[in-house]
Amino acid sequence: MTMDRMLTLGTRGALAVVLVVVALMPVLCTTFFTSQVGLTSLWLGLVAVSLTFLSGYGGMVSLAQTALFGVAGLIAARLSVESGWDPWAAALAGILAATAVGLLFGAVASGSQGIYFLIITLAFAQVTYFYFAAVPTFGAHEGINGVRPPAVLGDPVQDPARMYWFLLVVSVLAFLGLRHVSRTAFGLALQGVRDDPVRMAALGYNVRLHRTLGFTLAAPVAGAAGVLSAWSNTRMSAGSISLAIAILVLTTAVIGGLNRLEGAWVGALIYTLCDTYLRGWTDRFTTWLGVVFLVIVLVSPGGVVGLLGSATSWLHSRLRGGAPPPAAPSTPAPPVPVSSGGAR
Amino acid sequence: MTGAATAPVLRVRGLTRRFGGVVAVADVDLDIAPGERRAVLGPNGAGKSTLFNLIAGADTPTSGSIELFGADVTRLGARQRARLGLSRTFQTSRLLTGLTVEDNLYLAAVGVSGGRLRLLRTARDRTAREQARATAESVGMTDRLATLAGDLSHGEQRQLEIGLALVAEPRMLLLDEPAAGLSRSERQLLTALLLSLDRDVTLLLIEHDMDVALTVAERVTMMHDGVVIVEGTPAEIRGDQRVHDLYLGKAHV
Numbered sequence: 243m244t245m246d247r248m249l250t251l252g253t254r255g256a257l258a259v260v261l262v263v264v265a266l267m268p269v270l271c272t273t274f275f276t277s278q279v280g281l282t283s284l285w286l287g288l289v290a291v292s293l294t295f296l297s298g299y300g301g302m303v304s305l306a307q308t309a310l311f312g313v314a315g316l317i318a319a320r321l322s323v324e325s326g327w328d329p330w331a332a333a334l335a336g337i338l339a340a341t342a343v344g345l346l347f348g349a350v351a352s353g354s355q356g357i358y359f360l361i362i363t364l365a366f367a368q369v370t371y372f373y374f375a376a377v378p379t380f381g382a383h384e385g386i387n388g389v390r391p392p393a394v395l396g397d398p399v400q401d402p403a404r405m406y407w408f409l410l411v412v413s414v415l416a417f418l419g420l421r422h423v424s425r426t427a428f429g430l431a432l433q434g435v436r437d438d439p440v441r442m443a444a445l446g447y448n449v450r451l452h453r454t455l456g457f458t459l460a461a462p463v464a465g466a467a468g469v470l471s472a473w474s475n476t477r478m479s480a481g482s483i484s485l486a487i488a489i490l491v492l493t494t495a496v497i498g499g500l501n502r503l504e505g506a507w508v509g510a511l512i513y514t515l516c517d518t519y520l521r522g523w524t525d526r527f528t529t530w531l532g533v534v535f536l537v538i539v540l541v542s543p544g545g546v547v548g549l550l551g552s553a554t555s556w557l558h559s560r561l562r563g564g565a566p567p568p569a570a571p572s573t574p575a576p577p578v579p580v581s582s583g584g585a586r
Numbered sequence: 587m588t589g590a591a592t593a594p595v596l597r598v599r600g601l602t603r604r605f606g607g608v609v610a611v612a613d614v615d616l617d618i619a620p621g622e623r624r625a626v627l628g629p630n631g632a633g634k635s636t637l638f639n640l641i642a643g644a645d646t647p648t649s650g651s652i653e654l655f656g657a658d659v660t661r662l663g664a665r666q667r668a669r670l671g672l673s674r675t676f677q678t679s680r681l682l683t684g685l686t687v688e689d690n691l692y693l694a695a696v697g698v699s700g701g702r703l704r705l706l707r708t709a710r711d712r713t714a715r716e717q718a719r720a721t722a723e724s725v726g727m728t729d730r731l732a733t734l735a736g737d738l739s740h741g742e743q744r745q746l747e748i749g750l751a752l753v754a755e756p757r758m759l760l761l762d763e764p765a766a767g768l769s770r771s772e773r774q775l776l777t778a779l780l781l782s783l784d785r786d787v788t789l790l791l792i793e794h795d796m797d798v799a800l801t802v803a804e805r806v807t808m809m810h811d812g813v814v815i816v817e818g819t820p821a822e823i824r825g826d827q828r829v830h831d832l833y834l835g836k837a838h839v
Contacts, residue, residue: 423705425707426704426705426706426707427693427696427701427702427703427704427711427714428702428703428704428705429705430685430689430692430693431693431696431697431702433682433684433685433689434682434685434690434693436684437681437682437683437684437685438680438681438682438683440644440664440676440680441676441680441681441682441750442682442693442697443644443663443664443665443668444642444644444664444665444668444673444674444676444680445665445668445693445694445697445698445750445754446665446668446669446697446698446702446754447665447693447697447702448665448702449665451703452702452703455703
């Protein structure tokens with residue numbers, strides 16, 4: 243028991259150390275590194291965690307997260323640059339719009355499961371991309387340039403420290419918020435729907451409503467990532483939400499591990515490091531990234547975080563000679579091919 | 587309790603379900619009194635499971651009507667019937683495999699009591715947790731509360747399956763082959779558990795295992811090829827020639 247407590251405290255301590263090191267990045271690293279690797283990892287991790295949440299807790303693998311990311315980012319950019327809105331108000335409007343679109347997408351897609359859900363969300367991603375690529379209000383292919391983040395956050399290129407800390411705080415809050423949700427009646431029921439929708443209907447749950455609301459709940463997270471991306475890069479265009487980016491977000495979430503929320507940021511960091519440094523070493527960047535992806539997926543279906551989890555459990559059992567504590571949430575059950583809601 | 591004035595908990599009239607050219611359930615009438623223990627028996631393909639799914643709301647009848655607790659529920663889905671106080675178990679366990687035993691039971695309690703969409707923990711959670719633990723005790727799973735449902739043995743999964751149906755204190759309990767795949771001693775435990783159930787609960791069970799069914803049930807409905815062929819007490823059923831023929835595979839009725 244005391245050993246358990248010590249191990250728990252040890253894990254918490256390790257997490258605290260990691261968080262402190264991450265928080266000190268602007269002090270310890272170059273401006274280039276903080277801006278290029280730090281900011282990108284954080285907003286990419288934030289959009290990826292909206293997918294990790296949907297997939298890990300709701301059994302919904304969505305390709306539409308970049309669409310919601312784009313809705314919020316482009317609306318916020320448009321309102322602050324063209325209409326002269328205060329950046330905070332523009333951000334809020336963008337995130338609210340993304341949430342509304344998320345509700346709409348969720349309501350339509352929640353009737354489908356597995357591959358059909360994936361295809362429907364792919365269609366949403368493409369429709370959104372082509373809409374923004376065509377409409378002049380949002381700069382069409384040119385996008386919107388010269389997005390100015392709130393003055394208090396400083397210049398993201400010259401002095402990214404404050405922007406970095408702000409993104410870090412938003413990320414930690416998103417993580418804690420989603421983790422809290424996963425432990426409430428709503429969140430546990432969402433995991434129940436992931437495991438067996440027929441059983442959940444028999445227990446009195448409205449499966450489709452639960453899926454829709456789960457999807458809606460993830461939308462402001464993806465939306466916030468969109469706004470923060472526009473602020474960090476001082477621009478956003480339809481190209482920021484192309485199919486390639488939608489797949490990148492999926493890849494990021496899978497590299498980190500779909501079973502744990504923190505995996506999203508781990509995957510984002512790995513991708514951003516590869517993107518920043520591997521490109522300089524090789525012309526075949528995409529090939530090498532593909533190899534990294536394959537190795538991680540083959541070695542550990544739970545991603546990098548799953549690998550770390552197995553290592554920790556192994557260490558625990560070596561130290562204690564007992565069974566490792568169960569990791570939560572567990573691997574989702576394979577999708578059950580049934581209609582939702584019980585009665586047809 | 588057997589008085590003619592007592593309205594049935596479940597009243598089924600002319601229930602029919604066709605799958606293409608196959609009539610799985612044909613014009614079935616069924617009345618079940620409050621507190622009754624009823625078993626539905628019959629060989630494979632007799633239409634027991636289809637009848638069961640129709641009553642639970644997992645399937646829609648081609649024609650006919652179903653009344654539950656005096657209200658017409660023919661067009662209601664499984665979740666609305668569950669909220670009225672109808673619980674069911676599944677023939678092959680349908681558990682929330684990625685959640686612990688306690689969370690499974692907790693969700694079963696919340697599903698009927700309300701607050702399914704709550705994003706904050708409240709006093710109602712404590713009540714639901716207490717219900718979950720009390721049910722775990724009554725089905726003998728107190729020491730498995732923290733185990734993932736997917737990691738349970740087959741016998742334990744069947745226990746949890748019944749626990750999930752019991753936790754919300756249903757008024758009517760549908761049990762779909764609860765003894766399937768259980769060992770002899772596990773079947774005895776199951777029989778004892780079913781016999782110990784409160785009389786407020788009406789019980790309808792489908793069972794292949796004649797020992798369990800005839801011990802628990804007070805009345806038995808025998809089905810074959812989608813129709814009810816005989817209804818009576820366990821003693822009458824044991825002595826019925828048609829039942830013997832069906833189960834021994836001698837001839838068709």
